[in-house]
Amino acid sequence: MAGIETLFTQAKLADGSLNDIGVASGRIVSIMPAGSAETGTERVDIAGALLVPAFVEGHIHLDTSFYGDKWIPHKACTNGFDVHQRVAFQAQNMAQAAPMAERARKQLELCVGHGSLSMRSHVMVDASVGLKSLETILAIREEYRGIIDIQLVAFPQSGILKSPGTAELLDEAIAMGADLVGGLDPASFDRDLQGHLDVVFGVAEKRGVGVDIHLHDFGSLGVFTVEEICARTVALGLQGRVAISHAYGLGNLDADGVRHIGAKIAAAGVSIMTNAPGDHAFPPVALLRAEGVNVFAGSDNIRDSWWPYGDGDMLGRAMMIGYRSGFYTDEELSAAFDVVTAASAKALGLEGYGITIGAKADFVTLDAEHVPEAVVAVPKGRRVFKGGRLVAENGTVIR
Numbered sequence: 001m002a003g004i005e006t007l008f009t010q011a012k013l014a015d016g017s018l019n020d021i022g023v024a025s026g027r028i029v030s031i032m033p034a035g036s037a038e039t040g041t042e043r044v045d046i047a048g049a050l051l052v053p054a055f056v057e058g059h060i061h062l063d064t065s066f067y068g069d070k071w072i073p074h075k076a077c078t079n080g081f082d083v084h085q086r087v088a089f090q091a092q093n094m095a096q097a098a099p100m101a102e103r104a105r106k107q108l109e110l111c112v113g114h115g116s117l118s119m120r121s122h123v124m125v126d127a128s129v130g131l132k133s134l135e136t137i138l139a140i141r142e143e144y145r146g147i148i149d150i151q152l153v154a155f156p157q158s159g160i161l162k163s164p165g166t167a168e169l170l171d172e173a174i175a176m177g178a179d180l181v182g183g184l185d186p187a188s189f190d191r192d193l194q195g196h197l198d199v200v201f202g203v204a205e206k207r208g209v210g211v212d213i214h215l216h217d218f219g220s221l222g223v224f225t226v227e228e229i230c231a232r233t234v235a236l237g238l239q240g241r242v243a244i245s246h247a248y249g250l251g252n253l254d255a256d257g258v259r260h261i262g263a264k265i266a267a268a269g270v271s272i273m274t275n276a277p278g279d280h281a282f283p284p285v286a287l288l289r290a291e292g293v294n295v296f297a298g299s300d301n302i303r304d305s306w307w308p309y310g311d312g313d314m315l316g317r318a319m320m321i322g323y324r325s326g327f328y329t330d331e332e333l334s335a336a337f338d339v340v341t342a343a344s345a346k347a348l349g350l351e352g353y354g355i356t357i358g359a360k361a362d363f364v365t366l367d368a369e370h371v372p373e374a375v376v377a378v379p380k381g382r383r384v385f386k387g388g389r390l391v392a393e394n395g396t397v398i399r
């Protein structure tokens with residue numbers, strides 16, 4: 001076929017068919033049964049491996065991970081999970097960590113090596129660090145342009161009202177190049193749900209950007225906050241551009257309660273991010289999806305002050321989401337896969353995502369029979385292509 005620059009041969013797609021995929025100018029221009037496409041100028045033999053769209057890392061913290069740095073032992077909260085105390089531990093740990101740029105590069109390469117080629121990272125913006133972390137991560141984003149697409153959220157880790165000057169800093173952060181405005185437990189951390197949301201949605205409205213709010217609150221406080229965020233989203237016409245990360249409160253409801261709030265979340269076009277965390281409640285993925293809610297995923301913290309876990313592998317994350325959600329059928333396992341691919345792409349508003357003609361040629365090869373097997377086996381030995389160019393193999397980034 002005319003115009004093909006690179007032909008990826010013998011690629012198995014999710015439906016089991018073997019295809020030759022033509023790529024030109026970084027985009028997929030043809031998908032034809034294997035052997036039927038004419039010779040491209042360059043061939044890459046996929047050799048029957050499963051070829052899937054690149055993973056989307058929907059929630060990570062590039063500024064605060066210690067991955068690749070020395071091991072910093074986790075400190076436990078003295079009286080149960082406490083965001084204030086964790087933030088204080090984080091400040092102590094950051095003071096003894098390697099330079100942020102060094103740590104961010106290692107974390108990025110970990111993610112790309114596993115096949116994530118789009119990412120949303122929260123970056124601390126508050127009175128303690130000002131805009132310094134954002135400056136560093138903005139420079140890292142430039143360094144990795146062409147390898148991974150990165151959205152940055154201006155994240156008020158120390159609250160907004162509790163940390164004077166943060167409202168102005170969030171606004172400035174957007175002017176500097178952050179893509180979204182973040183928030184943190186408006187009621188339990190800042191003790192002022194409406195005041196906190198006034199700032200977050202005020203910046204979103206003024207700057208024309210989306211919103212991604214960390215919400216750790218459990219029970220009815222968490223649910224009430226979700227409702228308020230949905231109402232503000234609709235009021236400002238921000239449907240499709242707002243996400244709530246964690247939303248643990250949704251995990252405390254019975255099925256009727258989930259259906260009730262799920263319908264509201266879906267109608268508001270608000271996405272819910274989960275990483276299927278450790279030992280407590282998290283959003284019920286299947287019930288929310290059944291209500292039409294877009295549930296997406298991220299690694300969140302990788303070896304940082306919040307927990308020592310995380311490997312930057314979104315396929316492994318799909319396995320964890322499936323495991324904790326009690327997903328066993330092929331349909332359920334495929335849903336877990338969807339959460340880390342298409343649903344995350346939708347939450348991030350990515351253009352040209354998927355294995356389809358016209359989409360960006362951002363894909364990963366997996367040594368698996370099909371998607372459900374890939375989710376349970378989490379095969380290594382992947383090849384990662386960005387715009388049709390090999391950017392990682394066997395976990396190592398190729399610059």
Ligand SMILES: [Zn+2]
Pocket residue numbers: 059060061122214245300301
């Ligand atoms: Zn987070």
